[in-house]
Amino acid sequence: MPTIVVDVMPKAELLDPAGKAVAGALHRLGKNEFSAVRIGKRFELTVDGEVTDAVLAEARELAADMLSNGVIEDVVAVRVAD
Amino acid sequence: MRVGVVTFPGSLDDRDAQRAVRLAGAEPVALWHGSHDLEGVDAIVLPGGFSYGDYLRCGAIAARSPIMSEVIDAANAGMPVLGICNGFQILVEAHLLPGGLIRNDHGDFICRDQVLRVENASTAWTNGFTVGDEITIPLKNGEGGFIASDEDLKRLEGEGLVAFRYVGINPNGSLDDIAGLTNARGNVVGLMPHPEHASEAGFGPDTPAAMRSGVDGLTFFTSVLSHTLATA
Numbered sequence: 001m002p003t004i005v006v007d008v009m010p011k012a013e014l015l016d017p018a019g020k021a022v023a024g025a026l027h028r029l030g031k032n033e034f035s036a037v038r039i040g041k042r043f044e045l046t047v048d049g050e051v052t053d054a055v056l057a058e059a060r061e062l063a064a065d066m067l068s069n070g071v072i073e074d075v076v077a078v079r080v081a082d
Numbered sequence: 083m084r085v086g087v088v089t090f091p092g093s094l095d096d097r098d099a100q101r102a103v104r105l106a107g108a109e110p111v112a113l114w115h116g117s118h119d120l121e122g123v124d125a126i127v128l129p130g131g132f133s134y135g136d137y138l139r140c141g142a143i144a145a146r147s148p149i150m151s152e153v154i155d156a157a158n159a160g161m162p163v164l165g166i167c168n169g170f171q172i173l174v175e176a177h178l179l180p181g182g183l184i185r186n187d188h189g190d191f192i193c194r195d196q197v198l199r200v201e202n203a204s205t206a207w208t209n210g211f212t213v214g215d216e217i218t219i220p221l222k223n224g225e226g227g228f229i230a231s232d233e234d235l236k237r238l239e240g241e242g243l244v245a246f247r248y249v250g251i252n253p254n255g256s257l258d259d260i261a262g263l264t265n266a267r268g269n270v271v272g273l274m275p276h277p278e279h280a281s282e283a284g285f286g287p288d289t290p291a292a293m294r295s296g297v298d299g300l301t302f303f304t305s306v307l308s309h310t311l312a313t314a
Binding site for chain 2: 010014015017018020021066067069071072
């Protein structure tokens with residue numbers, strides 16, 4: 001069955017303590033080629049049937065309204081998985 | 083007077099809120115997230131806890147639960163609604179209050195007796211205070227950092243919609259030391275600290291007078307009682 005993938009990231013200007021903690025661990029492991037880590041969310045919406053324009057539009061609406069909070073996050077992608 | 087306290091899956095402080103309502107002299111009514119029935123209550127408390135395990139975002143799933151459509155309609159019609167901690171997060175996710183709450187800037191869960199300054203004493207839940215009062219009530223959260231867009235923040239400050247501010251320390255990185263908000267009408271109030279945990283001597287924060295004798299939180303619940311009696 002087809003899947004729509006929604007990627008949500010914390011807004012760039014916001015502190016991301018989880019990402020910072022991982023970046024700190026990388027630094028302690030000597031992985032100094034990675035200067036920062038940001039952690040976001042990936043939603044996989046399994047579609048019952050064909051992904052029509054209407055279904056994709058519904059997914060986009062859901063991504064903006066429920067799967068993300070525009071005050072603190074950005075929807076960076078809504079796409080049909082290969 | 084009847085004050086409903088909504089229990090969501092993962093609510094923790096629903097019974098504490100019911101107890102505070104009772105101590106203030108009103109009748110607590112247990113409401114259920116899965117119902118559409120407000121059971122004729124005069125005011126509503128959304129209690130603290132970790133509804134739906136904080137999945138998706140704190141308060142996000144609870145804000146879309148069945149009873150919230152009635153809570154939102156009632157709030158828009160002027161019924162007093164208080165959101166405490168997770169309840170504040172639910173109010174924000176339900177767009178009854180602006181802004182958002184994010185993980186504390188220091189990354190840790192924090193639990194302390196917190197001093198707040200009352201900034202707005204004309205709401206349904208704060209009319210028993212005087213502007214400038216400093217009160218002490220417990221704070222316990224991991225995601226209590228209040229943020230809002232520059233535009234929303236300017237409006238909140240300009241229109242006097244900041245209800246409470248942290249005094250002494252800012253425990254979570256909240257913008258402008260904001261601990262709680264009200265809507266313009268003054269019937270919807272949300273805050274991160276827990277007034278229901280400072281409502282009975284012997285079980286509240288320490289005061290200079292005696293251990294655990296702090297009852298500053300009780301005024302939230304007596305305020306809504308006076309408000310309701312005055313507008314009845």
